[in-house]
Amino acid sequence: MATPEFPLRDRIGGVVAVWVLAVVVALAIGVFAEPEWRGAWLPVGLGACFFVAFAIQLAYGRSQGFIVRVSASVLGAMLVMGLVGAGFALAELFAG
Template sequence: MTDAPMTPSRTWRGIFGVWGVAVAGAILVAIFAPVGLRFTWLSLTLAACALLAFIVQLLTHQKIGFIDRLSISIVGVVGVLAVAAALLGLATLFQG
């Protein structure tokens, strides 16, 4: 195992992949979750994406920058799901 830093494209590929899973999860929650359980399912999506981010970063076998890559992944997931929660909340509010 080498301690050489990863290439930027390889670093961001894993991070964007986790963000994409968060977007897909938010869309699935918006479509399939009952109105009263949407925020519960968004919380479960957050937990699943955090575990996925941890696994993806562990699979790189690079210890340099691990905390930075994991932090960026999780902060992005929280941002994506916060926007989804706001939109779902507004949709519920104006729905009736």
Template sequence: MSEQALSPRLRWVSVVSVWALAVIGAIASGLVYSAGETFFGLAVTLGVCTLAAFSAQLLTRQKVGFVDRMSTSVLGAVVILAVASGVYGLISLAAG
């Protein structure tokens, strides 16, 4: 029995959806939380993105490439949230 490979389109949809969630969570953290709590919001967003990545990759029902898709999803979310963290840090420094 051979496994069918996941189509490239579905592979990227499952990865980029987690990145989009990270962008939405980063923006929401800046809007909802005060200056001292923004980093807590980013940490919660990373946790949600990790769970969403597991869910998205399990929903594809493909064993082949699971680790690659999972690591790409989470690493992208980490990079997005690190950039947002730097931006919010600079904003809080500028505000005094």
């Protein structure tokens, strides 16, 4: 007896959604956190992105490529948050 296939969903959409969440979280941290606490809050935001990536990829219901999709989501989120954090650091450096 064959198992029924789930409808094919856009797998890259879940990865990009986590990247967009990472941009929003990094911008929120950069705007609302004190400059000396931004470095402490960015890993917390990355941890939240990890859990969201895990939940999104579990929602797809397919085990093939699960680790690759979660890894791409978290690695992209880390790079995006690092770039946004570096931008805020440079802005703080030149602002005063």
